[in-house]
Amino acid sequence: MKLIKIEALGFKSFADPIVLRFDGGVAGIVGPNGSGKSNINDAIRWVLGEQSSKELRGDSMEDVIFAGSKTVQPMQRAQVTLTFDNKERLSSVDSDIITISRVLERGKGINEYYLNNEKCRHKDIKAIAMETGIGKSSLAIISQGTVSDIAHSSDEDRRLIFEEAAGVSKYKFRKAESLKKLERAEDVLGRVDVTIKELEKQLVPLRKNAEKAMKYKSMVDELKKVEIGYLAHEIQKHTEIFKTLTEELSGVQETEESYNNQIEDIDQKILNKREEILKINKILSDASGKKEGIQARIQTLERAINSERARRELIASGQGNVSEEERIKAVLGELRTLENKYRYLTDSFKEMEEKRNLSAAKISEFENAINNGNIKIKDYQNKLGQLVAKLELLEEKKNKHTNLYKGTKTVLENKVLFKGFVGMVADLIKVPHEYQTAIETILKNAAQYIVVDHSDTAVKLINFLKKNNGGRATFIPLASIKPKFIRDDYLLVTRNHPGFLGIAEDLVEIDEKYKVLNGFLLGNVVVVEDVNTANEIATIMERKYMIVTKDGDVIRVGGVMVGGTVETSEDVIGLDDKIVELKNLLPGLKGVIKETEKNIQRIQERLANEKTFYNNYNAQSLQLGFDVKSTFNQIEKYKTEAQVAQSKNITVDVNNLSISEETISGLEKDLSILNFDISSNVQIKESLDSSLTILEEERKKVSKLLQTLSASFKEKTIKCERSRVMLEKHKERLSGHYTLTLEFAKENYPLTMAPAAAEALVKELRAEIAELGNVNLESIEQLQEVEERYEFNVKNRDEVLEAKRICEEAIEEMDKKIVARLTNIVDDVNQEMHKVFSSMFGGGTAEVKFVDPKNILESGISIYAQPPGKSVKNLKLFSGGEKSLIAISLLFAILKARPLPLCILDEVEAALDEANVVRYAEYLQELKQQTQFLVITHRPGTMSRVDALFGATMQKRGVTSFFSVKLEEARKLAEKLETN
Structure with missing residues (x-):
């Protein structure tokens, strides 16, 4: 892997861009002292990742940026780029050409690295340097100091360069790490x-304590399971008992009240009957006296009349010693009497028929009144039934919260467990009846929101609902809310608008301490008369606020309108008021029913009396009808004889007899009426006596029932109170001790045994728990914690022992590798050392040896040399120049044994004489076949033997510039010139 090019700008003295191109072989960099030639060495080290500013001959890393001179301004940025040929793929980077750059800007302190013009990390650059060998500091970059160190260092220090050449540094590092780990492991093991x-x-x-605690906990858990199931069962049982007894007591109370009312009514009826009997008795007494007087007069008159009639009948029949004229007079007199009687009977019959018809009309009237009264009672009873059903429904909603969401219901049933509970919104506000629909429309579900003091209480309640599967609820912490309001400018315009009723918060009543809640819920809502007004006010307010009518029509913020038929209310708001209103209606309706029943009873009594009168009238009417017919027949008989008398112009004086008969007829009429009255009053009295007897018997019966009922009421009251106490006790135990709801207990803790057995087991478990005495429940967690710590430490000890074993094996393995590699490098270097030494010294031999071959791991390495014509000596015994040449020979031998792609030699030959410099330079030519050299030098012998020469100058003060010369081309040019 060859270095093709170096580019630098702003690095140290490179204020102007420099570009050095290399063709391999040996390249020399020359220049006077202070010209900046050694900055090339620093630049290469810097771009390859050097982190020490001291190694770069500076105090801080920013010192590598050109600091400026008298003629050139300081630069703010330093950049160096190395370009390598990677065709042989010595690097893992999959590219024929590799460019590595490093940039540093003044003031930022951040180094940026680039690989093939893409940002990368420092360790990526170090990895390339390590895998290719261009970053092995003491061999890849060799300075005069390196030679001096080898020449004058101790055997132990000299060993370091062999270790680096052998590549054992990583093994030594790993061994050192393993030793540290081993030391730490032993320290940890002790602790x-x-x-x-x-x-x-x-x-x-x-x-021991934990076993006791576990036993306690087990018994407590069993107690909890059994007791909760038992409590749930008992609560349900006593709830049913209490409910049944309460209903029975309520019924008993109503029945007792009914019995008392019946007794009062019966007593009043008895009193009335007795008063009526007294009146009837007086009437009968007076009538009897009158009857006796009339009967006496009638008897006297009848005797006289009967005597006269007997005489006349005797004469009329021709019997006796009388004349024809006297007989005819007798006939006419009898006819006159019968006609008077007929008129009397006919008038009496008509009068009785009128009385009978009038009585029948009254009976019909009474029966119609009774029927109408019964219809009214039925109607009132239906209304009462509907009223009671509605009241029961409302009371059920209030007591059992059937109209509430599950979460709200659960919170209300367990409110005593939470000090910060304030109440449900619907229970905190009082709404006038006329605004209930509007307020219900505004609040909707918010009527069931739960008001609490702080958000902490809300958190506790939410956790309680989750724990008990109690549903969901919405909470309003008073400390967290703020009132809402409507802008004053809108209110000024709308307050006087026709149909404006007010702001919703002003239309309800609420405790002063909850005023913020009222403002929060209702402070920005307007209530109006009707939807037309709502539309007008919504327009004025630019539809920024909710408008609600009394009937529940809504214009929401933004203009959405909702209206129509109002759905059935859940009776959340104003529930108590509705219950009170219905309860107030009950007595009035019951009173109307009772009064109607009494009125019917009075009419029924009058009806019974009237029927008696009717029956008497009817009987007398029939009798009078018969008498009228009989008298008519008698009149017809006497008329024939009267016609004969009239033909003879016979007149008869019957006035005296007629007067007596008329008097008797009047008295008989009075007597008949009196008899009728007496008969009617006797029947009435008998009816009253019978009714009085029935009432007295009924009173005895009701009194007896009342006594029985009172005894039953007392017994049921005791049972009901006992059941209530047990119910409260069990509820308090379930909710207070176990903080559970009945629903959760029923669902999750079913009773699996008979209640009696459960009760006995609960007592037994409580006794056993009490016998345990003081129990440290924390000992369970403490034991668990200590056992975990114990197991952890035992496991840790085993892991540390295993780590110690691994470290010891690793150290042993590292030692083997270090010994093997050091042995190999020393052997390989010795093979090359002889050749290099002979070339450098013109003969002779040299060898490197372990000072202590038996302890290669710690042994120093000595160099023994024998120059031509001299004896073998240790390096320490040679002169300075010889030491330097021997050290250079050693370095070249190492490079022969372990070739590098690139090596920088920074004035390595400075201490050699000219003859040895020539040998040094010529040997470089031999080594260049396997290693590319950059030689920084000022020695002519070296300059003349490099393949390319780069001269460093400072044409500008403080600024380095380079020029290059290829010596082979220069020599050819010189030879050409000489030939010409």
Whole structure:
């Protein structure tokens, strides 16, 4: 691999661009001292990756950049490029030509490397130098100091150049690394052994404590599993019991209230009945007195009339000793009497028919009133049923949160576990009924957001939901939010706009301490009367804010409009108000039903009485009808005889009898009415007595039921309270101790045994846990930690022992390789040393030897030489010039034994006399077949024997420039000139 070209600019004294081209062989670089010729050596070393500024004869790396002179300004950049021929592929770079460049800019301190004009790393350049041999410092670049070091150094120091030639540096480096590793391994091994012994002491008590802790933990885990399942079962059981008993108690209370109300009603009815009986008794007493007086008068009049009638009938029948005229008068008198009776009976019949018809109308009226009342009761009961069903649904939503999302419901059911819990949005705001639809439309899902004090509480609640599979919820930390608002200029315009109702936050009520929440949720929303107003205000506000109508129509930010029929509300907002409103309606509706039932009962009583009257009227009407017909038949009989009397112009004076009969008829009429009244009142009294008896029996029955119910109520109350206490106790244990929800417990901790067995096992486990006494639960982790540390250290010890073994084997292997390579290089150099020494000294011989052949690893290397005509001596015993020549001979022998593609010789022959310089230069010609040389020199003997000569000059002060001469062409030109 030949160096073809060197290019430099800004490097040291190369202020002007320099380009040195090489054709192989030996190239000489000459020039007076201070001309910058040695800067070529520095440039090559620098571009090949030299990192030490001192090796480049500077204090810092920026010293390689041209510093300027009196006539030339300093440069800001240094660049050197080497171009190599790589046709033989000594380098792994797959290219016939390799260019390597290094650039440094002043002030940046960053070196840039380029390989074939592409950026690369420093180690890429070093790799090329190492694999080709152009970077082996003491052999690839040999200076006068190198020769002096070989000539005057000790045997041990001289060994270094052989090591470098043998390529054992990497083995020595690896050996040194292995020795360091071995030393570290032994140090670590000592510390690990101490640690292992200390950990073994800790393991004994820790294992005992950990075993106790594991037993405790096992029992606690079993207790947890069994107790949670038991608690879940008991909570469900007592919930059902409590629910059933509560419902029963509620029913009992209602029944008890109903019984008390019944007793009150019965007592009032009894009182009313007794008052009515007293009134009827007085009426009957008065009527009986009147009846007796009328009956006495009727009897007196009837005796007189009957006596007169008997006489008349006797005369009318022709019996007795009377005249025809008297008989006819008797007939006419009887006819007159019957006609009066007929008129009386007919009038009475008509009057009774009117009373019967009037009574029938009243019965129909009462029956219609009862039917209408029953219809009303049924309607009211339907309304009551709907009201109760709606109330139960609302209360279920409130108590069981059935209208809430799962996450919100879980949080509300476990809110006591979190101090920072504030409440659900819907529970914190109070919305007037007229704005509920609007506010529900605005908030939507936000009504179920959970308000907390800080974000830390929200984090805890979120983790709780995740742990218990409790669903998702949205949280509003009060400390993190800020109120929203509407610009004042918009408000000034819209506040007086027709249909503007207000800002949403001003239309609801909320505790002052949650005012920021109100502003955050509702501070930038306008509520208006209708959608037309909403559209107008949205236009004024440039659709930058949400507008909502009372009916729930919406104009969103940006102008999207939503409207139509409002969907059924989930009753999240204003739930308590709705429940209170419905509860307030219940008593009124129940009162209306009760009052209607009482009214129907009163009408039914009146109906029963009226039916009695009707039956009496009907019976008397039938009797009067019969009497009218009978009297009519009698009148027809007497009319025939009366016609005969009229034909004879017979007149009869029957006034006295008629008057008496009319008086009797009036009295009989009064008596009939009185009898009817007495009969009716007697029936009424009997009905009242019967009703009173029934009411008294019913009161006894209801009182007995009430006593039984009160005893049952007391018993159920005790059971209900006991169940409630157990329920609260189990709930507190589940949520407080285990921080679990019932749903999670049911799903993940099923009870696998009978509840009684579970309860017994829980008691047994608690007793066993108590017997364990103080338990150090941390001992489990401590044991695990110590065991891990113990195992780690044991494993570490084994690994260190293995590493120690590997290091020892590696050291042994390195030693073998070093010995073999040093032995080989010494043998190979000795083979070449004799030839080189003979050429350099004109005869004689020389040899290199190990000072201690038995300890090649540490042995120094001595040089023994025998110049022509002299004895064999150690290098130390020769003169300075001889030492230098012997050292150069050694270097040339090494190059013969281990050829390099490129070697730089920097004034190596400076200490030789002219004769030896000639030998030195001539031998270079022999070596150039295998190695390309760059020779920096100022010796004529060397200059005259190189293949190409590059002269360094400073035409500008401080700036190096070069000129080149090919000596072979110069000689040919000189010979040509001489021939001419």
